[in-house]
Amino acid sequence: xxxxxxxxxxxxxxxxxxxxxxxxxxxxxxxxxxxxxxxxxxxxxxxxxxxxxxxxxxxxxxxxxxxxxxxxxxxxxxxxxxxxxxxxxxxxxxxxxxxxxxxxxxxxxxxxxxxxxxxxxxxxxxxxxxxxxxxxxxxxxxxxxxxxxxxxxxxxxxxxxxxxxxxxxxxxxxxxxxxxxxxxxxxxxxxxxxxxxxxxxxxxxxxxxxxxxxxxxxxxxxxxxxxxxxxxxxxxxxxxxxxxxxxxxxxxxxxxxxxxxxxxxxxxxxxxxxxxxxxxxxxxxxxxxxxxxxxxxxxxxxxxxxxxxxxxxxxxxxxxxxxxxxxxxxxxxxxxxxxxxxxxxxxxxxxxxxxxxxxxxxxxxxxxxxxxxxxxxxxxxxxxxxxxxxxxxxxxxxxxxxxxxxxxxxxxxxxxxxxxxxxxxxx
Amino acid sequence: xxxxxxxxxxxxxxxxxxxxxxxxxxxxxxxxxxxxxxxxxxxxxxxxxxxxxxxxxxxxxxxxxxxxxxxxxxxxxxxxxxxxxxxxxxxxxxxxxxxxxxxxxxxxxxxxxxxxxxxxxxxxxxxxxxxxxxxxxxxxxxxxxxxxxxxxxxxxxxxxxxxxxxxxxxxxxxxxxxxxxxxxxxxxxxxxxxxxxxxxxxxxxxxxxxxxxxxxxxxxxxxxxxxxxxxxxxxxxxxxxxxxxxxxxxxxxxxxxxxxxxxxxxxxxxxxxxxxxxxxxxxxxxxxxxxxxxxxxxxxxxxxxxxxxxxxxxxxxxxxxxxxxxxxxxxxxxxxxxxxxxxxxxxxxxxxxxxxxxxxxxxxxxxxxxxxxxxxxxxxxxxxxxxxxxxxxxxxxxxxxxxxxxxxxxxxxxxxxxxxxxxxxxx
Numbered sequence: 001x002x003x004x005x006x007x008x009x010x011x012x013x014x015x016x017x018x019x020x021x022x023x024x025x026x027x028x029x030x031x032x033x034x035x036x037x038x039x040x041x042x043x044x045x046x047x048x049x050x051x052x053x054x055x056x057x058x059x060x061x062x063x064x065x066x067x068x069x070x071x072x073x074x075x076x077x078x079x080x081x082x083x084x085x086x087x088x089x090x091x092x093x094x095x096x097x098x099x100x101x102x103x104x105x106x107x108x109x110x111x112x113x114x115x116x117x118x119x120x121x122x123x124x125x126x127x128x129x130x131x132x133x134x135x136x137x138x139x140x141x142x143x144x145x146x147x148x149x150x151x152x153x154x155x156x157x158x159x160x161x162x163x164x165x166x167x168x169x170x171x172x173x174x175x176x177x178x179x180x181x182x183x184x185x186x187x188x189x190x191x192x193x194x195x196x197x198x199x200x201x202x203x204x205x206x207x208x209x210x211x212x213x214x215x216x217x218x219x220x221x222x223x224x225x226x227x228x229x230x231x232x233x234x235x236x237x238x239x240x241x242x243x244x245x246x247x248x249x250x251x252x253x254x255x256x257x258x259x260x261x262x263x264x265x266x267x268x269x270x271x272x273x274x275x276x277x278x279x280x281x282x283x284x285x286x287x288x289x290x291x292x293x294x295x296x297x298x299x300x301x302x303x304x305x306x307x308x309x310x311x312x313x314x315x316x317x318x319x320x321x322x323x324x325x326x327x328x329x330x331x332x333x334x335x336x337x338x339x340x341x342x343x344x345x346x347x348x349x350x351x352x353x354x355x356x357x358x359x360x361x362x363x364x365x366x367x368x369x370x371x372x373x374x375x376x377x378x379x380x381x382x383x384x385x386x387x388x389x390x391x392x393x394x395x396x397x398x399x400x401x402x403x404x405x406x407x408x409x410x411x412x413x414x415x416x417x418x419x420x421x422x423x424x425x426x427x
Numbered sequence: 428x429x430x431x432x433x434x435x436x437x438x439x440x441x442x443x444x445x446x447x448x449x450x451x452x453x454x455x456x457x458x459x460x461x462x463x464x465x466x467x468x469x470x471x472x473x474x475x476x477x478x479x480x481x482x483x484x485x486x487x488x489x490x491x492x493x494x495x496x497x498x499x500x501x502x503x504x505x506x507x508x509x510x511x512x513x514x515x516x517x518x519x520x521x522x523x524x525x526x527x528x529x530x531x532x533x534x535x536x537x538x539x540x541x542x543x544x545x546x547x548x549x550x551x552x553x554x555x556x557x558x559x560x561x562x563x564x565x566x567x568x569x570x571x572x573x574x575x576x577x578x579x580x581x582x583x584x585x586x587x588x589x590x591x592x593x594x595x596x597x598x599x600x601x602x603x604x605x606x607x608x609x610x611x612x613x614x615x616x617x618x619x620x621x622x623x624x625x626x627x628x629x630x631x632x633x634x635x636x637x638x639x640x641x642x643x644x645x646x647x648x649x650x651x652x653x654x655x656x657x658x659x660x661x662x663x664x665x666x667x668x669x670x671x672x673x674x675x676x677x678x679x680x681x682x683x684x685x686x687x688x689x690x691x692x693x694x695x696x697x698x699x700x701x702x703x704x705x706x707x708x709x710x711x712x713x714x715x716x717x718x719x720x721x722x723x724x725x726x727x728x729x730x731x732x733x734x735x736x737x738x739x740x741x742x743x744x745x746x747x748x749x750x751x752x753x754x755x756x757x758x759x760x761x762x763x764x765x766x767x768x769x770x771x772x773x774x775x776x777x778x779x780x781x782x783x784x785x786x787x788x789x790x791x792x793x794x795x796x797x798x799x800x801x802x803x804x805x806x807x808x809x810x811x812x813x814x815x816x817x818x819x820x821x822x823x824x825x826x827x828x829x830x831x832x833x834x835x836x837x838x839x840x841x842x843x844x845x846x847x848x849x850x851x852x853x854x
Contacts, residue, residue, distance in 0.1 A: 042498075045495070073690075127542075
């Protein structure tokens with residue numbers, strides 16, 4: 001192997017023919033492989049089946065405080081369910097509200113709340129403040145961008161570094177009073193798998209935005225989702241924020257979507273006393289209570305933060321070989337070509353791959369034609385626009401090991417083919 | 428018994444002493460009875476325990492179309508779950524979106540949607556239209572009023588008749604272009620148990636509001652909740668609206684909160700093609716999907732609209748003796764006094780009691796002191812203000828038969844005592 005940039009014109013064309021032939025062989029196989037979304041595999045879901053039987057006629061339906069979880073009542077969630085998250089996130093039970101099945105829904109609803117009611121400290125609703133903006137670490141999570149786009153909130157790209165969002169840039173961007181917040185995934189970021197450094201967390205907690213209704217949506221989606229034993233540690237932002245009096249700036253969410261069942265798990269918000277008060281006030285009008293039975297199912301099986309972490313080790317056993325395949329194939333097939341870089345996360349659900357400039361869309365298209373579905377190129381940027389067209393998100397969790405092996409070989413061929421097309425085109 | 432209004436001063440005082448003594452005897456018992464909220468009783472919840480075991484390792488987790496309900500996917504709900512509601516509500520599956528556990532949450536979220544995005548036919552978001560108003564049939568459901576109050580929407584009282592909201596008044600009120608909608612419970616209304624007459628339904632479908640972003644939230648909470656065999660029939664509003672081109676004006680919701688489990692059931696919205704499209708667009712940003720496992724549990728046990736109706740007959744067996752106690756006690760103890768009137772519903776969860784003007788608060792207070800908790804007086808009116816202070820909502824479902832018998836005796840004593848206090852005071 002050699003760096004593609006060092007190849008002569010003749011070598012480029014020869015290499016192109018070679019790779020094209022290999023690619024075409026796969027294309028003719030009519031494969032149907034999917035690395036598009038961070039979905040747990042059936043084997044992971046099978047692990048959690050005991051959750052379904054933990055609440056029924058045989059095992060009972062009463063919470064520890066005697067609540068009949070089948071009936072109305074209890075606005076903020078069962079204490080035993082709060083405890084699991086409070087322990088794992090390093091906060092108090094009173095800072096936790098257990099909601100429905102979706103942390104995305106909590107985030108959407110929080111933005112909606114800010115639009116119509118503001119942030120609760122005397123500021124006007126965002127809806128009545130004209131054009132407002134959010135800082136968006138990029139590449140980032142497409143569904144965060146979708147929420148902002150739905151509410152017509154302008155998005156400003158902030159580059160992601162290995163240590164988290166580029167804080168120097170962020171500190172400058174928040175000096176604009178129309179910048180009202182930021183979504184981020186602080187641990188095992190989507191798509192890179194980066195974990196914010198202690199310094200980044202501290203400087204985020206110390207932000208002094210011009211807008212005093214600035215809010216950070218701390219989407220801790222992968223809070224216990226280590227894959228390798230030397231997993232990352234995220235500094236708890238709340239004590240850092242408390243030191244600086246910025247607790248109200250942080251809205252943290254987490255869920256069991258990738259612990260138990262996507263769609264049939266429980267999601268929580270963790271927030272300051274002031275924010276919890278505002279959530280409760282809203283919830284009094286919004287809902288009589290979330291699904292306590294499902295909270296109880298989870299509490300009975302997961303028990304506490306230690307139980308949760310033990311549970312996650314079983315997921316890691318299933319996920320590690322998949323991440324190994326992704327990282328080893330990338331290294332083997334692309335390691336010496338100089339046409340791509342990628343992240344090497346210790347947890348989470350994604351690997352972020354950067355291909356040659358202007359090639360990401362082409363790679364995704366080539367994969368699609370060979371039967372491998374990837375997340376759309378551009379999806380990791382606001383408005384679906386990757387300015388350099390380089391980023392591709394790899395989601396290894398759902399396919400089987402065999403499928404993943406094939407899909408990764410095809411992906412690497414596509415990366416090469418797109419690069420060769422570009423290099424030949426530029427001759 | 429005689430009409431209290433015909434009693435001489437001496438008779439009034441004698442009667443007062445008699446009733447006061449009876450009341451005080453109960454007061455000393457230290458009872459703890461609750462007729463405040465429409466909660467199913469444990470016996471009703473016990474009926475539905477099979478729902479919990481219908482999805483697990485033994486019984487499987489696949490929907491009819493093969494969907495693994497444990498994983499992500501499916502935005503608008505399982506077809507087999509849609510079918511149950513579509514059949515029961517007389518609409519097509521495509522008009523149904525199955526959501527989470529709470530129809531209240533659907534309604535809250537719909538108002539929120541109108542506030543930030545309008546109704547989707549080119550009108551401005553409600554939030555940007557200045558002061559807006561809703562027509563509110565009164566007495567009505569306190570949680571509807573709470574939603575409107577939360578969003579700062581002004582409420583206009585519309586008198587409820589036995590046939591539904593006073594349509595002559597409503598037709599006039601909607602000529603104000605700032606009136607944007609109405610919440611209502613068209614079948615077994617909360618608190619009266621009235622069902623809108625065919626004529627009312629037709630005239631609602633034929634409304635010509637000045638605002639073309641006027642919306643009716645058709646909260647069909649008790650759509651299959653008959654208690655007596657000769658239950659009411661509600662005319663299906665959608666065909667009536669279709670004839671007049673007003674389908675987009677109607678947003679219907681329903682749930683299994685009082686079929687299976689409050690808080691652990693499923694809720695749906697039924698709406699026109701245009702509105703479904705708008706809901707889907709919002710949901711694409713809002714949530715990856717609702718809890719399909721819980722939808723599957725319900726679909727497997729309820730099966731179809733017939734299964735649903737059979738299920739409700741079992742609830743009726745439990746509820747009928749309770750409504751009998753309420754209605755028979757009211758008739759026996761208050762029937763000849765001329766100091767109260769009440770409704771005689773054939774289904775739903777409530778009986779509406781009107782006491783002498785200016786006495787409702789006092790009755791609720793007297794009951795509370797004797798250990799009987801009722802819904803707050805005034806709660807059935809916007810802003811908690813019952814202009815004549817007459818209405819009390821009775822919720823007979825939760826207490827046991829024995830508890831209910833005692834509670835109703837105390838309530839009737841309190842109604843008499845408050846009336847006598849007033850009559851003596853006015854001498």
